[in-house]
Amino acid sequence: MAKKGRRSTHEERIRAVQLMENGWRAEDVAEALGVSRGSVFAWQKTFREGGLEALSTKFASGRPTALSDEQMMQVYTWIVGSDPRAHTFGFALWTRQLVRDLIKRHFRVRLSLPTVGRILKKLGLSPQRPLYRAYQQDPDKVRAWKQETFPAIKAEAAAVGAEVFFADEAGIRTDHHAGTTWGRIGQTRSLSPPANASRSI
Structure with a gap:
């Protein structure tokens, strides 16, 4: 469980697993995210056994995508809390087209806009009117x-x-x-x- 009895967020679980897979120590991940060490290990175990769908209740089921779970986690990290301009795009809002271009740039994978939309939905992301x-x-x-x-x-x-x-x-x-x-x-x-x-x- 997370510290202080609070529920962990979707973003925290994905970020924790990504950091662990990149070689971070569980203690450092727990401290950085403000969660318990046990939670970090549990999330990593869940991910390795069942992938993103098992890791998060927000991960929508459906037909397989063209990206691996690791690649989808990376896409999530790029989008959440980030501005497209940080990725050298000249637009301040994330669109399916920009996400498609980002995926093509980093993963050399060409996707249709409907497929990008399904990936975003699987990641628990939805179109939002900006404030x-x-x-x-x-x-x-x-x-x-x-x-x-x-x-x-x-x-x-x-x-x-x-x-x-x-x-x-x-x-x-x-x-x-x-x-x-x-x-x-x-x-x-x-x-x-x-x-x-x-x-x-």
């Missing part, structure tokens, strides 16, 4: 703006009988990517620069 959030956003500055700066601006405007308007300078962005991306629920996000607001009194 756009400025990657430079500072929570403390946001709080100060909401609680101090803007109320002061609003009060000043009221005192002189003025109105406050915000101009969004990010109407057109070169890095904006609308659409869906592949990932776990609650995990997907798109990185975009913040919209700079100007004030007028």
Whole structure:
């Protein structure tokens, strides 16, 4: 079992097995993931005996894919928590086409888009609508703006009988990517620069 009685995640089990298969010591894997040493050994044993399908309840059954379990684990690691641009793609969202290109680049395997879709489904991944959030956003500055700066601006405007308007300078962005991306629920996000607001009194 995982430490503190919590349930392990799909990602933790896959990552733990991958690290063990790559030669990591169970103690190091357990410490890195915050799970018990016994869990790490149990997951590795489960994987070696039954593959990904036995390792995870999210691993969907169905017809065999063109990739081995080890290759599918690698695909999962590339996609989850990663931006396609880290793999030299010029797009910020994972699509079946990008995953297909990534598989072709690393494994020299040509797959159809439906096959890539089945692989993603087997890995427990599904299309997600990304949450756009400025990657430079500072929570403390946001709080100060909401609680101090803007109320002061609003009060000043009221005192002189003025109105406050915000101009969004990010109407057109070169890095904006609308659409869906592949990932776990609650995990997907798109990185975009913040919209700079100007004030007028």
